Amino acid sequence: MPLRRTALKSGPTKTATGQATSRGATREQVDVAIRTGLLAGRFIPGKAVTIRGLAAELGVSPMPVREVLQRLAAENALEVKPNGRVQVPDMTPARFDEVLKARLLLEPELAELALPHLTAGDAANLQSIDNDIDECLVSGDAEAYMRLNHAFHFSIYRATASKVLLPLIDSLWLQFAPFMRTVYGRVGTASLVDRHKEAIRAVELGDKQALRTAIAADISQGMGLLGKEILAGA
Amino acid sequence: MPLRRTALKSGPTKTATGQATSRGATREQVDVAIRTGLLAGRFIPGKAVTIRGLAAELGVSPMPVREVLQRLAAENALEVKPNGRVQVPDMTPARFDEVLKARLLLEPELAELALPHLTAGDAANLQSIDNDIDECLVSGDAEAYMRLNHAFHFSIYRATASKVLLPLIDSLWLQFAPFMRTVYGRVGTASLVDRHKEAIRAVELGDKQALRTAIAADISQGMGLLGKEILAGA
DNA sequence: AGCAGAATTTTGTGATCACAAAATGACACG
DNA sequence: CGTGTCATTTTGTGATCACAAAATTCTGCT
Structure with a gap:
């Protein structure tokens, strides 16, 4: 159950509000959404974050979420555990x-x-x-x-x-x-x-x-x- | 035409050499391959690098390459241009x-x-x-x-x-x-x-x-x- | 009740597809 | 010979699928 259906995308090249979407726009929106969430402390350290979960919450396919999660993992903002699960690393x-x-x-x-x-x-x-x-x-x-x-x-x-x-x-x-x-x-x-x-x-x-x-x-x-x-x- | 068919993966859970592959092993291999290539200077700044090209060269699907390129872009090792093309950033x-x-x-x-x-x-x-x-x-x-x-x-x-x-x-x-x-x-x-x-x-x-x-x-x-x-x- | 083990669901991963934008090449016209 | 235009190909992107591993839930036995 999506907590909030922001519905980032609907049409193939235009969004519901009529805004034109360019190359990689969906990924960009997912990126800033998660990034600002991290910076605002809306993610709890140690809490696992699932691809499909975020995808549903943002109203997009798992695809862009996967790439964004990889990006954030590369920046050490997220941690990929050996089983593939992604979580906010807890502080030591x-x-x-x-x-x-x-x-x-x-x-x-x-x-x-x-x-x-x-x-x-x-x-x-x-x-x-x-x-x-x-x-x-x-x-x-x-x-x-x-x-x-x-x-x-x-x-x-x-x-x-x-x-x-x-x-x-x-x-x-x-x-x-x-x-x-x-x-x-x-x-x-x-x-x-x-x-x-x-x-x-x-x-x-x-x-x-x-x-x-x-x-x-x-x-x-x-x-x-x-x-x-x-x-x-x- | 692949420059060198390293054939990282063939079977679903085992490779041709009989080595067991665990979670995310393909991505890992692609990651170290590109990373070491970068560090050894085998990539030329300004030269574009294509997903399908690398995928064919490494003998894998474009999928893991996409994620690795996103990772490296997040580390500023690669640059994603506004049109989506990925290249080694040239030095200023x-x-x-x-x-x-x-x-x-x-x-x-x-x-x-x-x-x-x-x-x-x-x-x-x-x-x-x-x-x-x-x-x-x-x-x-x-x-x-x-x-x-x-x-x-x-x-x-x-x-x-x-x-x-x-x-x-x-x-x-x-x-x-x-x-x-x-x-x-x-x-x-x-x-x-x-x-x-x-x-x-x-x-x-x-x-x-x-x-x-x-x-x-x-x-x-x-x-x-x-x-x-x-x-x-x- | 407590708990081991099996069945089920969830989840990440890699592959493939469809589509649009961009790059590339061919070609006709000035 | 240069140049603008159009067709072709290449490329990135998002979506969906199939599969295996992991987590979770259910169940049956002690």
Whole structure:
């Protein structure tokens, strides 16, 4: 039983809404659907995900789902077990340390590279996102918080038009996001801290070093402290 | 017409040689076949690669090839153009700089993490690989050199049993390997320099900092100098 | 009731098909 | 001789099928 029949596709070359579909459009839609679901924490680590299940839920044939699952497995966002079953990998302390280390190496670097491309308008946009984040923190909407936090960071990183570093960081976010969702589910969102305002100020001033430290601190405090605590308790 | 009929599969559950095939074995074989081909530089950047072509060459149906190509595209080892065609992405100066930067950030780090796990036997194995590399340099076998150089680095990195950093570095190698093959094709292998002996000595001594600098220097000199020169001339 | 074993259903995999878009080649016209 | 146009072929995509392995459920025995 499909949870929600989004009916991505109906006609051969046009969708019900009249929108033209180009090459690989179905796969693309399936890809963003699953990807955003992962980043928003709508998938539970350890929970198996079936091809036919997702296909039915999205109203498409198993075919594009198979390919997307393979893609996400290649990015280590999903794990293919020896029997072929696909599941969201569950977090281990060793894995968590590695993701944290990799983030601290790559994200400040890409932020610095992005800095020259960021305009005043971008800074204002970041400010707007951060305001929405503050609302989510008090309202306790963890899913919206994760979506906005992702938008905040990648609004910076994407300014580089990077084709190498950015995909690597993308892969990292896909790996830790589902776990962080479970963390927020336990500790709530009220205790979350970030260094976004420092980052915005660094962007406005064009201060490379300040941006690096703000991003690094944001990662260490937002992810590092919470995660280590949970993993120690589990 | 298949260039070489390797006939990976014939029967439903057994192959012609009587070897038992388990779940996803065909895809696995296709994956390593293309992956090693990429790392050895047997694919030319910019050259399109067709599903049916590879399928015929490997003696399998297009199905597993499709999934493997999607995987490699997700790792940025291959590029899917808007029309759906898949090709080895060609190198640009910006892309090259990013790969170099990412390698310098990640590989010394993972090498340092690997150091405590490396035994005297591992050091001897590295020495053996490096001896083979020296032979390739004088004989001019670029493909064997690339394979051995990859084996050298990943013999170190794999000691960590890393599930995060290692795949990231894997992705990077898949991205620059095809380009480097073209570089070696132009300048030959005689002029290649590496810092492998320093790295081996650092492993033997258990010197973290020395290993880091050896790896970093190996990357900068082996890849950085050559690549920048070629890209400048192109 | 507890549990081993068989029957049934679910699931991933590889193959094949139909179709449309794109690339390629042939060919006539300026 | 170059060039635009049309026919042919190639190619990716999504769907469906057949099959085997795995998971699940049911059943019968102790």
